[in-house]
Amino acid sequence: MSIADNPFFVLGLSPDASRIEIEREAQKLLGMLELDFADARSYQSPLGPRPRTPEAVRAAVAALRDPYRRLVAELWARHAPPAQPAAPPEPPRAPGYPGLRRRLGWRP
Amino acid sequence: MYALPYLVLIKLHQLAINARRRDRTWRYVAWSTMAALCAVLMMVLGAAFCWLMWRLGVWWLTLVAGVLLVLPLVAAPVARHVLVPLGRVKLAYWAGVASRPGTDAPALGFCFAAWAWSCRPTPSAEAWLARRRDARRPLGDAEVVVTALLLAGRGDADGARKLMRSVAMIVEVHPSVRELVGEWLAADAAERGAWRELYDDAIAARWPATPLTYLLEGIAARRLEAAGAPGRYELVARWLLAPYRRATRTLLRVPVAAPARPPEPAAAPAELPALDHLPRAVAAHLDLTTRRASAPALADTVRAWDAALADAGTHAWLSRRALELDAPLGAVDRALRDIATAVTDELARAAEAAQLAAPAALLGAVGTPLARRLRHGRLDSLESAFTRWAGRRRAGERYPSIDEWREFVALQAAYEAACSAGGDELRRLAFPHAFSTGSNMAAWLWNEHKEYALSHAISRWLLDEARAVGDTEAIELGHRNCSLTIHTRLGKVLPD
Numbered sequence: 042m043s044i045a046d047n048p049f050f051v052l053g054l055s056p057d058a059s060r061i062e063i064e065r066e067a068q069k070l071l072g073m074l075e076l077d078f079a080d081a082r083s084y085q086s087p088l089g090p091r092p093r094t095p096e097a098v099r100a101a102v103a104a105l106r107d108p109y110r111r112l113v114a115e116l117w118a119r120h121a122p123p124a125q126p127a128a129p130p131e132p133p134r135a136p137g138y139p140g141l142r143r144r145l146g147w148r149p
Numbered sequence: 150m151y152a153l154p155y156l157v158l159i160k161l162h163q164l165a166i167n168a169r170r171r172d173r174t175w176r177y178v179a180w181s182t183m184a185a186l187c188a189v190l191m192m193v194l195g196a197a198f199c200w201l202m203w204r205l206g207v208w209w210l211t212l213v214a215g216v217l218l219v220l221p222l223v224a225a226p227v228a229r230h231v232l233v234p235l236g237r238v239k240l241a242y243w244a245g246v247a248s249r250p251g252t253d254a255p256a257l258g259f260c261f262a263a264w265a266w267s268c269r270p271t272p273s274a275e276a277w278l279a280r281r282r283d284a285r286r287p288l289g290d291a292e293v294v295v296t297a298l299l300l301a302g303r304g305d306a307d308g309a310r311k312l313m314r315s316v317a318m319i320v321e322v323h324p325s326v327r328e329l330v331g332e333w334l335a336a337d338a339a340e341r342g343a344w345r346e347l348y349d350d351a352i353a354a355r356w357p358a359t360p361l362t363y364l365l366e367g368i369a370a371r372r373l374e375a376a377g378a379p380g381r382y383e384l385v386a387r388w389l390l391a392p393y394r395r396a397t398r399t400l401l402r403v404p405v406a407a408p409a410r411p412p413e414p415a416a417a418p419a420e421l422p423a424l425d426h427l428p429r430a431v432a433a434h435l436d437l438t439t440r441r442a443s444a445p446a447l448a449d450t451v452r453a454w455d456a457a458l459a460d461a462g463t464h465a466w467l468s469r470r471a472l473e474l475d476a477p478l479g480a481v482d483r484a485l486r487d488i489a490t491a492v493t494d495e496l497a498r499a500a501e502a503a504q505l506a507a508p509a510a511l512l513g514a515v516g517t518p519l520a521r522r523l524r525h526g527r528l529d530s531l532e533s534a535f536t537r538w539a540g541r542r543r544a545g546e547r548y549p550s551i552d553e554w555r556e557f558v559a560l561q562a563a564y565e566a567a568c569s570a571g572g573d574e575l576r577r578l579a580f581p582h583a584f585s586t587g588s589n590m591a592a593w594l595w596n597e598h599k600e601y602a603l604s605h606a607i608s609r610w611l612l613d614e615a616r617a618v619g620d621t622e623a624i625e626l627g628h629r630n631c632s633l634t635i636h637t638r639l640g641k642v643l644p645d
Binding site for chain 2: 044087088108109111112113115116117120121122137138139140141142144145146147148
């Protein structure tokens, strides 16, 4: 199981959420996705923002309805570090000398 | 009148070139200057003789003298600076042959031809090159270099680099071909900014250096601030000696390295309270799987997971939550097992991607299966690759020489990668199968296909591996195999 796909992160809920809160949040998110709300199209995870789809929301609710799968999901979600905002793009690595080989007579 | 000084100059020129190939000190510049002076004098003498014959009206002797005295001196520079950039494959080949580089002149000719092809690739020239290369048997260093240059021409620089490096295992040594290999690798390393790799090659003197290689090696040493790096004036002398001065001028400006900061003392791992094991494991896991994994990070993550999954606090928390959630009986043990499996899977993937060994002496819920998974996965893939190799021999299915070589190089690379990741333990486990398969293959190639250099390279590698694992029987057999005289185009080679 990837931590980025953890049902609690997909639904944007804390691991303490009750069953009613989970169902309500899932219905709300499915409605928002149906209406193509920008806020609903992604969620925060410890690995950065991820796209949220209706299938992912339904899978998350199904997972949290199962006590055993919820137990495992809680273990990861409860102990994961806080969700990360999108990481800034890494600065380009200092390249050598692109095209040098060609300039030294060796092509390409 | 002309013959004696000309013959002396030929001898001196050859001596200077040979001395330069062996040297990487300040004398390199002196030998190069001497070789250049000899070449100029030979040109002057040759041209004067041609002119004299022309004045005497013996025009046919002018032509003969030109071909014999002047052409060998100008053929290689003309090939390099004119025919190769123009992509004139066959002319470059004949220029290489005419430059009289030694006993086996076509070897250099083919390399020039492949180099010219890489500048202007055409299907017909590639087919011509491949046909002529495959006709040259047994396999030698020139055929491997031709193939590497063909790969480079197709844009596969990684493949070309591996093949170029594999030339070091071949006992047939054409010095002029090796110079080209060294220069290609040096230019490639400089383009990638791999100055350490270039410097290591220079220190090991793996390839005879052309003036351009020698310059790039000096630049690498200066950039790494290595001991014995050339001073500014020596570097300028190397630069003046090398071709493509306009392209290399920018490289002379060595960036001033920032003063190295003393490394901060590593914080001693704090003894975390039991309840902190799980957050620490999850944080380490995320850190490892999202960045490029390193051996210390992997060991730290495995240690954290082993501690977290064995921790009584984790068990208590899971038991309490299982009760609250009304989870089925046995859910706690199953959850611990599933988490250990998922974590092991992800860590194994990260370790495989970064070619890391399993951390030693970590025998917990994650450490043990991870070590087993990594070792077995690598051994299985190695064994199946060597088994395919053996199966081909049993079926008598022979590839063209160059493809046999490429398969061996690929297998060797896979073996080395697996052993460097799996450590000595995996090396000892993998060696017997590799040895039996490789020895049979080497014998088959030697006895039935007369591929002496190829067979010797396999035997040599197996002998080195046998020494690494301390297998005395294999060492003895390896010594016997490696002591056989190898027939090459340049004559018989007696191994060390």
